[in-house]
Amino acid sequence: MSRMLVLQPGKVCLADWRAVYRGAVPSLAPAAYPSIEASAAAVRRILSRGEPVYGINTGFGKLASVRIGAADLETLQRNIVLSHAAGVGEPMPVAVARLMMALKLASLAQGASGVEPKTVRLLEAMLKGGLTPVVPCQGSVGASGDLAPLAHMTAAMIGVGEIVAGNERKPAEAALRAAGLEPLTLGPKEGLALLNGTQFSTANALAGLFEAERLHQSALVTGALSTDAGRGSDTPFDPRIHALRRHAGQIETAAALRALMEGSAIRASHRVGDERVQDPYCLRCQPQVMGAALDLLRQAAATLQTEANGVSDNPLIFADSDEALSGGNFHAEPVAFAADMIALALCEIGSIAERRISLLVDPVLSLLPAFLTPRPGLNSGFMIPQVTAAALVSENRQRAYPASVDSIPTSANQEDHVSMAAHGARRLSAMADNLSNVVAIELLAAAQGCDLIGGGLASSGPLEAVRRLVRSKVPTLQDDRHFSPDIEAAAGLVRSGAVVDAVAPLTLPTLA
Structure with a gap:
């Protein structure tokens, strides 16, 4: 019902x-x-x-x-x-x-x-x-x-x-x-x-916003799991660092990453003896990148909530004075700007996630078997899923070009400046679909990386719940197999919100 x-x-x-x-x-x-x-x-x-x-x-x-x-x-x-x-x-x-x-x-x-x-x-x-x-x-x-x-x-x-x-x-x-x-x-x-x-543009922009919110949360989970799989440090998530920067999204994102990794035996195992001084940016700068994306999405959300609660047809009728006033509330420039912001956030969430996938398949950076396969050479493992992620990120970069800067006059130049908000909002669905698959590939790669660490080491409680969820749908990759169904299954977990639900009662940042 x-x-x-x-x-x-x-x-x-x-x-x-x-x-x-x-x-x-x-x-x-x-x-x-x-x-x-x-x-x-x-x-x-x-x-x-x-x-x-x-x-x-x-x-x-x-x-x-x-x-x-x-x-x-x-x-x-x-x-x-x-x-x-x-x-x-x-x-x-x-x-x-x-x-x-x-x-x-x-x-x-x-x-x-x-x-x-x-x-x-x-x-x-x-x-x-x-x-x-x-x-x-x-x-x-x-x-x-x-x-x-x-x-x-x-x-x-x-x-x-x-x-x-x-x-x-x-x-x-x-x-x-x-x-x-x-x-x-x-x-x-x-x-x-x-x-x-502006209801068509606004509906599409809101749909893109709501998908971006869930994907942002999912990418925080997969980012934390990748950090464990890559034996990364949680020191960059220390609250004192982010308090000095003062950005709300960054502070909240760092707190979420700390909570996701708290109690990880994998993290504890390499606090002593790991000669690496600093992690690559894709691990270390997650609060800065994902926090900025969160702030951007919240700004877009505020604009779209205002638009959704407004009146945007023309002319407008004022019953108290029996007037019909012709204006321009139909011009969707605020929606176009909001859609462009959402597009930027979707693009960057995927861009940094792809870099984490690339890190995990690189044995020099991850200290894991090459391409996350127990027998590299005979098996290619995650070689081509990383390529797929790169292809999807490139598509999203092309789509992220701002629609709001374009205008083609219409209606015999009576309507001589337009917002292109409809296109700007409509493209968000395809971008979200691409990002869902990128995050899904990271989910699989991070779970595989943790499986390959060995020694019976477990991640944190929330991240182990995510690993169990993944393994209920996709078994550990031992030898090469048809990969596309694995990605499809993982993408289903991402799109449905199951990845986010798996870490409950831990609360991840939301738009409002």
Whole structure:
């Protein structure tokens, strides 16, 4: 049974958005509906004055100077939806599409968009009934809002396009009627309110953020295990070092690494007699790199939480004065910057993890058998998994180039500066997938390294729990075997959160 979650528009915490992404079913707090009705009533009063108002009785974008008669207002709103549903590419993942719908629901419910209560109730009912519009991923430049993807969402609400119901794609109108819902007839302003806004970009950015949070935690675990496998020192994690630097993320990361390694017999075994003075940066500087990534993710989280709780369509309706004010809240520059920060963090988490894998397969640095195989030469061991990790890190470096610095003018230069937030946020999913596999390879390599140390030495309690988890899915590598299934199994442990859960009750740093 999915968890039910009540949204308080404008006051939704990051944990609730995370819960929606993970499958919680959102609904609106009943107290939101009076504001929705007041906003819709204001639109009716504005129309009664007979004045031209952008988006209500005029054309859109460069066509804003074209006045639309009262008899054509319903057709105007339907036309904008159909004409703007011009997306291409693969459909949005259902989890991200539902998050987008929930973000739009919370935005409309703040009473500044001029939609009727029935429109909000339909969106709410679709979320409750598991009806998810099929929305192509490509086609938004992040201003004037995520027009194409949100138009596809809205098209499904009026019975056009397709809807995923359960595991089946169905024609939208048939899916709605099968669920006892009537396709929407759009009133003045409603089409524009539904397809304008940053909810596509924000949903993708939040999804990337939540995946990055779990991967950051997982990489702390694998980093600690690699430090033990490579007979690294925990001295660089001493709290006095990090207190002098004062960065919160660095301090918390060092504390987590200390806790993960506390009580390790492997670490204790080489406190005396190990001639190495300092470890390579990939072990020694984990608090500095992973802490900086944590701080960056938290900054992105703060921006995205603000965006998720805001209203970003246009024009905005102010019911207290019966005004429709045209502005630029649809411009997704804050989301683009946040997505770029998340991309940088994903890239660097993988980059330092790959260096630890490289250290472990190098017998000079790790003091372990070459390529982590008991019989190197006859066996190649972890030689090519390290190459795979390097390839994935290189891909992520290419994807980490900032999207926010790009802009292509659109709409006959009316929309002459755009954010590219949609692309910037959408790429995070592929980057997270790559990082999941890099962390999975490190998990396997670190567990193998600890197995090869011998002498019956155990790591710490939390890290031994992780080793047991790995060995429940992937046996120790004695001789070469088909490696891809091992990586896939380990990646499943990383993506599911099982690696993080294995070290409980130890608490790893979170975004909030």
